[in-house]
Amino acid sequence: MTLWRPDPDLIRRPAYLSLAEQIARAIHDGRLESGARLPTHRRMADDLKLSVQTVSRAYEELIRRGLISGEIGRGSFVQTRRREPDPPYLPERLGEVIDLSILKPVCEPMHLDRIKRALGWLAENLPASSALSFRPNVVFPRHRAVAVEWLKACGLSISPQNISLTNGATAGMTVALMSVAPPGSTVATEAIGHHTLIPLATYLGFNLEGLAIDDQGMVPEALDAACRESPIRAVFLQPSVINPTATLMSAERREAIAAVARKHDLAIIENDVLGPLVEKRPPPVAAFAPERTLYVTSFTKIVLPGLRIGYLAAPDRYVAAVANRHLVSNWMATPIMAEIATKWVADGTAMELVEWQREALKRRHAIAAELFANVPYRAHRDGLHVWLPLSGERSEEGFVAQARLQGVAIAPGASFKISQDEWRPAVRISLGSTTEGELRAGLGVVAKLLLGDPEHLLLAI
Template sequence: MPDVDLMPRWKRLVDRNPGPAYLSIVLALEDSLRQRLLQDGDRLPPQRQIARMLGVDLTTVTRGFSEARRRGLIEATVGRGTFIKTGAGDAGWRDTQGAIIDLTMNIPPVPDSPSLENLIQSDMRALLRKSDSGALLSYRVTGGTVEERRLGAEWVKPLVGARKEDLVLIVPGAQAAIAAVVSTLTSPGDTILTDRFTYPGIRAVAAQFGLIIKGVEGDAEGMMPDAMDDVCRRYAPKLIYCTPTVQNPSTATMSVQRREAILAVARQHRLFLLEDDPYGLLLRDPLPALAQLDPSRVFYISSLSKVISPGLRLAYLVVPSMEAGYRMTSAIRALSLASSGLMTSLATRWIQNGSAGAILSAIQTELRERQAIALGILGGGHGMHPDGPHVWLKLPEWWESAEFVSHARKQGLGLVPGSVFAVEHEPPRRVRIALGSASSRESLEPSLRRVADLLVHRREHGFGAVV
């Protein structure tokens, strides 16, 4: 059982959170998992003790624990108590030090040609010759210079259409852009909508700002309009977060018709959408972003992390209006001040001289090859997109997600359990495999064959993963 000193921390979080008390308990539990204050297998104090120490009703704690069970965080055994479920915390699946290959990080493969190392060396030298080194190393204007914004608008034009540079902001990474939009458009206690299984980064932002997330049921194209309309009527959300193209983790991709239907529901309920589009440029034939179909209603984010390199730490935030741009600029300044001058200048130069396009093309080709390898080894029936960077692997009925990941790690493979992506439902019997983190196709193939072997392995009765 964890030290009872954990309870004062929980009480501070519960007292500070303006949302429902039972959800505040779940958020406090998630916070303790993120901070490694709780580990897999830890037994929690009795519910009555927690209620007394938090100053809430027993029914509030019971309701909070029920929600935590639905999210795959805890499990209860009659006569023994309530325990942190294996795989609930980050510590287990992120521990990939002994892995033959780490398939957890959804990053683009490093292309052989053009060589990023050579480009970085040559273009950094060129920048230092051309520019004042003091300007490159100093603080930058929040949101980027006019030229940086203009080239950013050109970069995202295939997805959002022509935009004036005044509506494009340079942000140090997509996560900072997400935080800026969410914190500006919502208040603590508000509800936001996401897919039923969603990018963990939006969950982290929601927890940080005291927001409630409700998941929307989806199909092969992502969010279903009728389900979205129903959740909007029931919970009156303030914002919709979605990834219409190669959704993380499901790989669901909305058709143009589905995008129009989702926008129609948003208009009906007078809601803004936050469109997170890290993979849109990977497609052979890019689909129009929601922001192109309805520019007045969508805040759009395109990151270079998934299509060029995460080391650039650069994203483009396209806003619906000048007034929204002023508000986002203030939020970005408060959260992260400004982007790195060195990295922004390098990325801008690459867009200007065509290097970014060449890198993108090489990554597109490499990912298509890796997806073909994955399809050949793992077969169909999984969440896959021929241009995408990951696989949403469906597990047989004898495997739970966390146990499969734990067993795979013992075989030298790093995977991500489905519980990491679950919003408020039972964790899916799936795991995510990132194809880009392998150093080469030659190292990816044997790793995927190991995964395929594990899929057909039946656990013996009573198998339990020990982390």
């Protein structure tokens, strides 16, 4: 049993989360060592004059974060070695928390009504092949032909035979990485990049190298230098606003990256999940290097979160590899979702919902601009989030924790850190994951925290 005890004078509402943060801080600071046994729920509740239910919820939160383990009949123990990295977002929405941590599109009852009607239509029109066939080539030829039209709206011209339907962008990027980056190879990406790349590199056995970025994304000279210093096999890019820092890469920069990739014979994986949502953007990198770029897009971030379907467009040299790896990892995309996506692309519903999304985001960016009027931050008017650097001596972990104590969840910037270079603390804030009223309230909390004394923030945790 450890001698450290939480301070009851520092408990804030919600109490369970405040208690969890105190214990988490003690673990991170070394005041609670790995293997230390925590007091029983009843003992902790009595010591702090809290309910047993509150303590139980605090312990459950710590278990969710991987900081403690509960063993039936023995108690709760600190475990400082985590098996998996934390996601930047809350795995589940807690009732009293305004969740600005998870990146999702704006959704209203209209979206649920649309998918219900689509499912009703599907009940009357489902092709036999979508319900009964195991063979992708039997199910998807019609869907690939419609996908060609959607990819044109994304700025890409490609043959149906080069398109694979996937269960969203995550499946698409995983298959693309499996196809071009064998175990032991190295993939270059932005220094601040996709949060799943680090665990994916571990699972798939490739090395990951984060390269310098500026206000347009990856610096071509940094990619060229990395290729001259070590054998880079592929480069993973998010050039169109979906990247954490919300940057939009210019056409000239895309062409320069393509030239470096061609010079060193690199494969390019382009993650473009916002697709046509971003107006007046340059053509995809795939348009500048079609012979080597695997292009990933999907509908979940711009049409409907539950429409988990996407397209992976691959050049001829990788078509067979993509097909094989997709078969062994997914077999094929879910046909019922493909039917809805194809119907919505063909009848214009998908683009209508994209245009609706763009207008909804404009209103939300206006709220962010109002509340962050005196704060430097990065955003794009068609993007789903803002990137907020933290000034002065602010602790990123402390800032995120303090926001949680005040009922607002935001994503720590370090979750997107790929490079080991010096880090400037920041947070990512989603604009689409709540109602406009909740967004205004949540951003108001963040704005007030930015005006506070960083020293006070640390003491309040």
